[in-house]
Amino acid sequence: MILVTGGTGLVGSHLLYELAKRGCCVRALKRDGSNTDLVRRLFYWYDPDKGEDLFEDIQWVEGDLNDLVSLQEAMQGVKQIYHCAAMVSFLPEDRELMKKINVEGTANLVNVAMMNDIEKFCHCSSVAALGSPQKGRAVDEGLTWKSSKKNSWYAITKYGSEREVWRASEEGLPVVIVNPTVVIGPGDPARSSAQLYQSVKNGMKFYTSGVTGFVDARDVATVMVDLQESEVVNERFVLTSENLSYRDLFTLFAHYSGAKPPKYRAGRFLSEMAWRLELSRSFITGQKPLLSKETARNANIKRYFSNEKIKKALDIEFRPIEEAARNTSRFFNKYPVYLSPDFRMPS
Numbered sequence: 001m002i003l004v005t006g007g008t009g010l011v012g013s014h015l016l017y018e019l020a021k022r023g024c025c026v027r028a029l030k031r032d033g034s035n036t037d038l039v040r041r042l043f044y045w046y047d048p049d050k051g052e053d054l055f056e057d058i059q060w061v062e063g064d065l066n067d068l069v070s071l072q073e074a075m076q077g078v079k080q081i082y083h084c085a086a087m088v089s090f091l092p093e094d095r096e097l098m099k100k101i102n103v104e105g106t107a108n109l110v111n112v113a114m115m116n117d118i119e120k121f122c123h124c125s126s127v128a129a130l131g132s133p134q135k136g137r138a139v140d141e142g143l144t145w146k147s148s149k150k151n152s153w154y155a156i157t158k159y160g161s162e163r164e165v166w167r168a169s170e171e172g173l174p175v176v177i178v179n180p181t182v183v184i185g186p187g188d189p190a191r192s193s194a195q196l197y198q199s200v201k202n203g204m205k206f207y208t209s210g211v212t213g214f215v216d217a218r219d220v221a222t223v224m225v226d227l228q229e230s231e232v233v234n235e236r237f238v239l240t241s242e243n244l245s246y247r248d249l250f251t252l253f254a255h256y257s258g259a260k261p262p263k264y265r266a267g268r269f270l271s272e273m274a275w276r277l278e279l280s281r282s283f284i285t286g287q288k289p290l291l292s293k294e295t296a297r298n299a300n301i302k303r304y305f306s307n308e309k310i311k312k313a314l315d316i317e318f319r320p321i322e323e324a325a326r327n328t329s330r331f332f333n334k335y336p337v338y339l340s341p342d343f344r345m346p347s
Contacts, residue, residue, distance in 0.1 A: 003078040005029045005065065005109065006085030007058070010187030010194070011124055011180070011220050013039045015082055017046055018221040020054040027059040029074050029085070036060060042186055045331055065105025071112045080228060081113055084124045086161070088154055088191065095153045103160035110168035121175045122228045123165045124220070127213065127238060127305060128155035130179060139213075140306040141179075141236050162236075169234050176227045177236035178220065181305050184249075184324035185217030186331035197328050200253040200262070207247040207262040213240035213305035214249060216324035219316070226314050237310040241318035243303075252322055256329035 002019060006012035007028035016039065019026045030036065039058075043051035063070030065085060075081075087094070087101040106123075113121055131145040145159055162177060169175045182193055189198040220239055227237070247262070254261035310316060 001077045002026050002080045002082065003029060003074055004082045004084065006083070006124075007060075008034050008036060008039055008188075009084055009086075010183055010185055010192040010217055012082075012084035013042050013187065014185060014217040014221040015084060015124075015224055016058055017043055017051075017054065018218075018225050019082075020057055021047070022225065025059075026057070027061055027074065027078065029063045029070075030060055031064055032062050038186075038188060041335055042331075045186065045334070065101060065108055068108055068112060071108060072116075075112060075116045075118070078116065079119045080122070081109070081118055081120075082122045082124070082224060082228070083109055083165075086124075086126075086158070090152060090154060092153075098153060098157050099160070102157035103164065106161040107164040110164055110173060114168060114171060114173050118173065120228055120233070121165070121168070121173055122224050123162070123175060123177045124224065125162050125165075125177050125179050125236070126155075126158045127179045127181050127240075128152065129158040129162045130238070131155070131159070133303070138304045138306040139238065141238055141309055174233040176232055176234070178224055178227070179236060179238045180220050181213030181215050181238070181240040183217050183220055184214050184321060184328060186328055187217070194328065194332070196249070197253045197257070197325075197332065200250050201257040201259050201332075203259060204250070204262050207250050209245070209247075209302070211243055211245045211302040211304065213238075213243050213303070214321045214324070215239050215241045216319040216321070216327070218324075218327075219318050223310060223314065223316060226316075230314075232313060235313075237313065238305055238307055239310060240305040240307045241324075242321045243305060244321060249321065249325065252325035253329065256326050257333070 002024050004012060004016055004019070004026060007016050008030055016026060016028060020043070040052070040055045043055040045051070047054065061074050063074045065071070083106065085101070085105065087098045089098055110121065127139060129145070130139055130143045132148065132150060133139050133143055165175050165177060184193050187194045189195050219241065223237070223239055251261040253259070307318065
């Protein structure tokens with residue numbers, strides 16, 4: 001039996017499909033009230049003939065990373081764990097909750113895993129946990145984390161969660177860690193990169209000058225399972241396909257969605273104005289801001305990532321991001337309800 005956390009998320013849902021497709025016996029941990037409808041649609045999207053049956057093979061159990069009793073119950077009979085659950089936010093008011101979920105939740109999970117003699121633990125981290133490189137250097141697994149005021153709180157909590165996994169590895173738990181760049185694929189538009197697709201489809205006018213790495217969600221899932229089934233232990237791997245500008249990604253989304261690509265460059269000055277205006281709108285309406293100071297500033301940073309280590313380890317060829325953008329667009333064209341302003345995926 002395999003346990004997956006975060007199965008309703010972008011990476012987690014693709015991972016569940018990959019495991020089910022391979023005939024694995026899978027149990028997925030979800031919080032009370034979490035909606036699995038998008039996961040079901042995803043299974044059908046990738047396999048119209050068998051997707052529904054594959055989805056029904058998933059054993060869903062309710063639990064929480066901060067509820068030790070539910071974790072203990074979820075791990076009964078489990079031999080392997082894939083940890084994909086995490087909170088992503090760049091809002092100051094979410095910092096404590098993000099720390100509780102990402103850091104304390106991961107600590108709870110690895111502690112219970114060691115109590116239950118789990119054979120191998122695969123942790124889906126983020127390149128945010130690697131820190132910031134020196135100018136002119138591509139980010140790879142050898143980068144050393146350095147404390148800095150420029151580190152986002154999300155990055156700090158993902159680094160903290162990795163430390164808990166490495167601590168568990170020192171105590172005898174075999175682990176493998178993946179650090180994906182920005183993951184592209186069909187997912188909840190309210191909490192994944194699908195939010196970028198939705199913005200472009202809705203006619204976003206501005207683009208930023210930033211560059212970062214992108215990777216297809218299907219490739220992340222495939223690599224995670226291949227690593228878990230391999231003899232590789234106590235290693236981390238950057239997962240990325242291409243280094244692209246945000247403008248290039250938005251142009252791809254626009255092309256496949258039938259929208260017009262953003263045409264105006266938002267430099268640092270406009271970006272600084274934008275997050276302040278969004279903060280004011282949020283204060284007046286009571287809604288969460290769509291743009292924060294951290295996301296506005298990160299959107300103009302140029303970072304490049306290397307995938308040499310994982311390509312040597314597994315001899316993998318990543319899908320082009322154009323294919324990932326096309327896949328995302330076609331999914332939402334078939335299931336536009338998920339992009340409706342009236343639709344909200346329960347958390």
